[in-house]
Amino acid sequence: MEQIPKSEGKCLFCGETFTKTGITRHLQTHLRQKTKENTPGQSYLVKVELNPKWGSSHYFLLLWIDSKATMKNIDRFLRNIWLECCGHLSAFTTPQSHDKVPVSRNVDNVFCKGLKLEYKYDFGSTTELLLTVVEEYPVKTDDKIVLLSRNEPLEWLCDTCKKEPATQICTVHDWDDDSLFCEKCAEKHAKKCEDFKDYAAMPVVNSPRMGVCGYEGGTIDIERDGVFTKKQS
Ligand SMILES: [Zn+2]
Ligand SMILES: [Zn+2]
Numbered sequence: 001m002e003q004i005p006k007s008e009g010k011c012l013f014c015g016e017t018f019t020k021t022g023i024t025r026h027l028q029t030h031l032r033q034k035t036k037e038n039t040p041g042q043s044y045l046v047k048v049e050l051n052p053k054w055g056s057s058h059y060f061l062l063l064w065i066d067s068k069a070t071m072k073n074i075d076r077f078l079r080n081i082w083l084e085c086c087g088h089l090s091a092f093t094t095p096q097s098h099d100k101v102p103v104s105r106n107v108d109n110v111f112c113k114g115l116k117l118e119y120k121y122d123f124g125s126t127t128e129l130l131l132t133v134v135e136e137y138p139v140k141t142d143d144k145i146v147l148l149s150r151n152e153p154l155e156w157l158c159d160t161c162k163k164e165p166a167t168q169i170c171t172v173h174d175w176d177d178d179s180l181f182c183e184k185c186a187e188k189h190a191k192k193c194e195d196f197k198d199y200a201a202m203p204v205v206n207s208p209r210m211g212v213c214g215y216e217g218g219t220i221d222i223e224r225d226g227v228f229t230k231k232q233s
């Protein structure tokens with residue numbers, strides 16, 4: 001799979017679409033406006049992505065998190081949208097000293113502008129994320145954790161026909177092999193790949209944990225969790 005799909009996110013407030021860097025900047029203009037409207041308090045704009053030490057990633061979440069949320073709330077949110085397969089362990093740690101951040105802690109005892117935190121889910125087939133606190137605001141959020149934006153379903157095409165959206169991944173093949181298949185080519189692949197037929201077929205989902213362990217998709221924001229829809233040309 002040599003594809004490099006573009007990564008774009010929609011703004012929760014106005015519905016406009018931006019690139020990964022553009023959306024972060026754009027959301028800050030809305031949040032600055034919110035500081036004039038919302039109840040005084042404390043909140044944070046937080047970017048979540050695959051830990052860049054594993055290379056660049058197209059997956060991102062932009063969250064608006066209230067200071068009264070706990071690290072446990074964030075852990076739960078990340079599991080629900082991107083990670084949960086079989087109840088593996090997880091941990092937040094500081095990047096330099098690798099100190100564990102207790103999940104019982106309130107966000108306001110942990111976060112400050114510019115802070116980076118590493119997060120690991122599953123200590124076997126680990127998915128490693130990086131959280132960055134982009135900005136702080138002196139107001140409460142509308143909800144404990146607000147999903148402001150995420151990458152829209154990535155335009156993965158079938159590695160075989162290179163035309164149709166990929167819907168399945170064969171997890172016994174490396175990512176540089178042909179491993180993504182549309183429905184039709186998946187049927188053909190099942191004829192020559194025993195493993196695919198038995199257990200290695202996994203759905204294409206909108207998460208950096210796609211194809212890992214038993215991960216088959218999230219339980220929240222499901223409408224943006226699947227296969228992309230081909231634009232009519
Ligand atoms: Zn907007
Ligand atoms: Zn698992």
Ligand SMILES: [Zn+2]
Pocket residue numbers: 158159160161162163164181182183184185186
């Ligand atoms: Zn195909």
Ligand SMILES: [Zn+2]
Pocket residue numbers: 170171172173189193195196200
């Ligand atoms: Zn296969």
